[in-house]
Amino acid sequence: MKFNKISGPPAAGVRRRGRLSQLLLVSIIGLAVAMLLSACQLVTIDYVYLASIKDGAGVVESFAADSQSGALRNGPASVSSGGNNPVAMAVSPNYANLYVGNADNNTVVHFAIDSNGVLTKKDSVTLATAPAALAVNATGSYLYVASGTTSANLTEYALSSGTIGSAVAQESLVLPEPAFANDIMVPTGVNVLVSEAGVYVSAYDKSAYNPGNPVTSTANPGWVFGFAVGSGGALSPSQDSPYHTGVKPSALISDPTSRYVYVTDFASNSLVGYGVTSGSTLNFLVSGPYKTGNEPSAIAIDARGKYIYVANALDSSVNAYAIDLATGIPSAVINTTGSQINATDSVPVSLVVDPALARFVYTANFLGNSISGFQINPDTGAIHSTQSTPYPSGTSHPTSIVCIPHGNHSIQAPLS
Numbered sequence: 289m290k291f292n293k294i295s296g297p298p299a300a301g302v303r304r305r306g307r308l309s310q311l312l313l314v315s316i317i318g319l320a321v322a323m324l325l326s327a328c329q330l331v332t333i334d335y336v337y338l339a340s341i342k343d344g345a346g347v348v349e350s351f352a353a354d355s356q357s358g359a360l361r362n363g364p365a366s367v368s369s370g371g372n373n374p375v376a377m378a379v380s381p382n383y384a385n386l387y388v389g390n391a392d393n394n395t396v397v398h399f400a401i402d403s404n405g406v407l408t409k410k411d412s413v414t415l416a417t418a419p420a421a422l423a424v425n426a427t428g429s430y431l432y433v434a435s436g437t438t439s440a441n442l443t444e445y446a447l448s449s450g451t452i453g454s455a456v457a458q459e460s461l462v463l464p465e466p467a468f469a470n471d472i473m474v475p476t477g478v479n480v481l482v483s484e485a486g487v488y489v490s491a492y493d494k495s496a497y498n499p500g501n502p503v504t505s506t507a508n509p510g511w512v513f514g515f516a517v518g519s520g521g522a523l524s525p526s527q528d529s530p531y532h533t534g535v536k537p538s539a540l541i542s543d544p545t546s547r548y549v550y551v552t553d554f555a556s557n558s559l560v561g562y563g564v565t566s567g568s569t570l571n572f573l574v575s576g577p578y579k580t581g582n583e584p585s586a587i588a589i590d591a592r593g594k595y596i597y598v599a600n601a602l603d604s605s606v607n608a609y610a611i612d613l614a615t616g617i618p619s620a621v622i623n624t625t626g627s628q629i630n631a632t633d634s635v636p637v638s639l640v641v642d643p644a645l646a647r648f649v650y651t652a653n654f655l656g657n658s659i660s661g662f663q664i665n666p667d668t669g670a671i672h673s674t675q676s677t678p679y680p681s682g683t684s685h686p687t688s689i690v691c692i693p694h695g696n697h698s699i700q701a702p703l704s
Contacts, residue, residue: 331355332694334642335363335405336650338659339374339388340686342366346374346390347683350405351659353691358648358663358674364406366683370397375687378422378431383643383692385450387431389419396422396433396445398452401692413445413452421478423487430456430521434475434489442478442489442513444521457523461491461513463530468507471495477539480517483546486526486568489513490537490551497536497555510534512551516568526568533560534577539586544593548616552584552598553577559584559598559609563616575617581605581629586639590646595621595669599636599651606630606639606651606662610669623670630671632660633678637687644693648674652689657681659689 333355337348346369351360371390378387379401386399386407394415399407417436424431424447431445431452440461446453461473472494480487490512497509510533514526534553542549542564549562549570559580561573581600588597589611596609596618607628609618620628633656641664642648649662649671658681661674 330361333644334648334691335401335694336360336640336659336689336691337377337386337407338652338681338683338686339369339377339688340652340657340681340683341373342683344372345369346371346388346392348374348377348386348388348399348407349681349683350407351679352405352694353642353648358642358661359676360650360659360661360679364404367399367407367409370409370412371395376419376422377688377690378424379690379692380424380428380447380450381426382428385428386690387422387424387452389422389433391418391420394418394435396431396452398450400450403694405692405694411451415443417441420475421489423478423480425480425484426482427484430480432478432480432487434478434491436461436473436475438472440473440475440489440491442475442487442515442523444487444523446521456521459513459515459523459525461489461530463493463507463511465507468493468495468505471505471507473511476537477551479540479542479549481542481546481564481568482544484517485546486564487515487517487523488540488542488549488570490533490540492536508532510537510553510555512537512540512549512562512570514568514570526570527566528569531562531570534558538584541587541589541596543589543611543616544591548573548611550587550589550596550618552580552587554583554585554601557582557584559587559596559618561616561618573616578609578618579620581607585637586651588639588641588649590641590664590669591643592646595664597639597641597649597671599632599639601635601637601654603629604632604634604636604653604656606632606636606649606660606671608669608671621669624672630662630673632656633658636660638689640689640691642691642693650689650691652686653678654685654687657684657686659686
């Protein structure tokens with residue numbers, strides 16, 4: 289058969305070219321989809337750990353934070369906290385170790401943190417009284433535990449590659465006036481300066497402040513106990529310690545330069561600021577205290593030392609403050625809606641600023657059984673809600689939240 293010039297081989301060539309064009313189009317679409325999926329791939333910037341209760345037992349839940357939005361998704365499997373009532377957590381400065389305090393059995397449990405965020409229980413220590421707050425110094429050589437419900441103590445444990453060793457120092461938190469020596473002190477927080485020159489414990493006098501019940505003391509109710517850290521971890525009271533701190537201090541933090549200490553006063557709805565002198569001595573900032581929301585319960589500072597974030601339990605909110613780096617004086621930050629209030633889920637009791645880029649703030653919400661997330665404006669410190677917040681915990685009554693960086697932002701390395 290012969291093909292004419294119109295219906296013969298040229299038509300077949302057109303069909304071949306059509307098929308090639310279709311294949312090329314399919315390839316281009318496939319490449320575009322692959323590029324889109326790659327661009328939308330979630331990248332974990334931080335792991336977030338939440339201490340809470342599930343089926344009557346203490347657990348530590350893990351979440352992964354997205355690098356772009358700060359949104360949380362489920363991370364590695366949850367682990368037992370080592371007790372039934374976890375109340376406090378702390379991480380080592382290299383982010384390779386997590387410590388969890390359990391109030392029901394008076395233990396502090398050590399977990400190793402793998403590079404993929406998985407927690408593995410390693411060792412533990414049992415105290416004489418219930419732990420209330422934990423802190424690790426900047427070189428990862430000491431763990432500080434504030435403990436007690438009717439008598440308050442600060443215990444310092446040696447750390448070796450994260451493992452909890454023996455107690456090297458212990459201090460009783462007792463008011464120096466003889467008339468108040470038997471008052472009941474309740475510790476609420478502990479913090480150690482980055483310089484490691486001083487460690488501080490916030491506490492209130494339950495004999496002088498006990499709403500709904502009679503009081504038996506006329507002492508000032510709110511205090512910060514300061515201690516200078518000497519050779520081998522030796523502790524000695526800071527000059528003029530303890531320091532008056534409102535009515536019921538609930539948490540405290542120091543800035544990265546070790547020049548300022550800030551304390552939240554739960555009962556007075558305020559933030560108290562101190563300047564650090566002579567290594568560990570505290571002096572009031574002249575213009576304080578500073579207004580917060582109602583019942584401030586937790587406090588954090590970003591890694592640059594520029595912004596303070598305070599969680600308010602009764603208001604279910606977070607306040608942001610900008611720090612004057614020359615004076616330490618905080619000033620309220622207004623968000624994009626013209627308000628100082630940033631709403632969380634119900635009753636935030638702990639909060640953390642992400643350590644990878646200092647771009648996100650997360651709160652543990654005690655009655656909301658959730659985590660609320662916020663993104664930080666690095667130029668102003670103002671925050672706005674992250675995508676899809678709040679994030680359900682799957683557990684009840686979360687009490688503490690911590691965060692570690694992941695991937696290129698992680699600095700995990702052995703500590704001596």
